[in-house]
Amino acid sequence: MKRIKVLIADDHDLVREGISKLLELYDDIEVIGEAGDGLETVNLVRNQLPDLVLLDLNMPRMDGITTIRKIKEISSKVKVLILTIHDGEEYVYEVVKAGAEGFIAKDIKPEELKTSIERVIKGERVFPPGLDVDCSTETVASRQVEELSSREQEVLELLAQGMSNRNIAETLFISEKTVKNHVSNILKKLVVNDRTQAVIVALKRGMVRLS
Numbered sequence: 001m002k003r004i005k006v007l008i009a010d011d012h013d014l015v016r017e018g019i020s021k022l023l024e025l026y027d028d029i030e031v032i033g034e035a036g037d038g039l040e041t042v043n044l045v046r047n048q049l050p051d052l053v054l055l056d057l058n059m060p061r062m063d064g065i066t067t068i069r070k071i072k073e074i075s076s077k078v079k080v081l082i083l084t085i086h087d088g089e090e091y092v093y094e095v096v097k098a099g100a101e102g103f104i105a106k107d108i109k110p111e112e113l114k115t116s117i118e119r120v121i122k123g124e125r126v127f128p129p130g131l132d133v134d135c136s137t138e139t140v141a142s143r144q145v146e147e148l149s150s151r152e153q154e155v156l157e158l159l160a161q162g163m164s165n166r167n168i169a170e171t172l173f174i175s176e177k178t179v180k181n182h183v184s185n186i187l188k189k190l191v192v193n194d195r196t197q198a199v200i201v202a203l204k205r206g207m208v209r210l211s
Contacts, residue, residue, distance in 0.1 A: 003030040004121055007050040009041040009067070010034075010083070011060055015106075019054065019083075022110050029117065038062025042070045045078055052079040052117060055100075057091065068098035079120045083108075092127060092196065093160065097203050102126030146189040153207070155182040160199045160208040 006029055010016045016034045023029045032048055035041040038059040045053060053071060057064035068080050080100040084091070095103045101120045105128065108116070116126045148156060151172075158168045165179045172179075183195065192198045202208045 003028055004052060004117060005030050005032045005048075005050045006117065007032060007041070007044055007048065007053045008034045009036075009038075009053055009059065010056040011036050011058065012056075015056075019113075022113070026114055029114070036060075038064065038067035038070075041067050042074070045071050046074050049075060050078060051121060052081055054081050054083050054117070057082055057084040057095075065094050065098045068095070068100050072099040081116060081120050081126065083113075093162075093199055093203060096200055103128065148186065148189060148207075152182050152186050152189070155179060156186055156198065156202055157208050159183070159186075159195055160202065 006023060008016050008019050008023075008031060010019070013036070016036070020031045020034060023031050032050055033044045035044050039061040041053065041055065041059070042062065044050075055064055055067060059067060062070070064082065064084075068082075071078055071080055076099075079102075081102040081104065082095050082100050083104055083106055085106050092103050102116060102125060104113070104116050104126060119126050154172060155168055158171060163171070165176050165183070169176045169179045183198075186198055187193065187195075190198050190201050192201055199208065
């Protein structure tokens with residue numbers, strides 16, 4: 001049986017130790033190393049080439065998003081699963097854009113952590129409930145979408161910045177009702193069900209960029 005080689009990257013010693021002891025309980029997972037900052041994580045990935053990096057977003061010396069990008073530069077085959085206290089949609093957008101395969105909360109149950117690791121290794125994307133979308137390049141590229149109007153494009157770009165309808169309305173000097181109508185049209189044209197999926201699809205298609 002081939003064991004999944006996991007690198008744990010977190011700036012808290014107790015967190016790393018706890019996760020390591022947990023994963024060592026499973027015969028099909030092998031913890032091959034631990035890192036306390038982003039730079040150390042990248043160096044260990046380069047030297048050991050794990051199957052998966054379990055990575056915290058808040059890392060010293062090199063932030064989590066930059067760390068993801070550096071890992072993918074070393075090898076696109078190394079999977080990255082973010083384990084974090086953050087649950088804001090803007091963090092999910094950043095993680096997807098950087099190339100990570102998953103985003104889960106630190107209060108996840110032990111068995112769910114194991115399942116998430118296995119799913120990512122199998123090629124699946126893992127996100128919090130309601131954000132579990134298939135955003136593979138092939139899937140997104142194959143979607144037939146209608147062209148957005150210039151105003152809808154403006155609204156989409158502000159959605160990607162995490163703005164509320166009220167903030168978008170104030171920024172564009174239009175009513176909230178008009179914003180809602182634009183958002184509804186955007187969802188329909190991108191063939192998605194909610195704002196989060198719309199931004200993830202737009203990021204994958206290069207329709208918007210996060211600053």
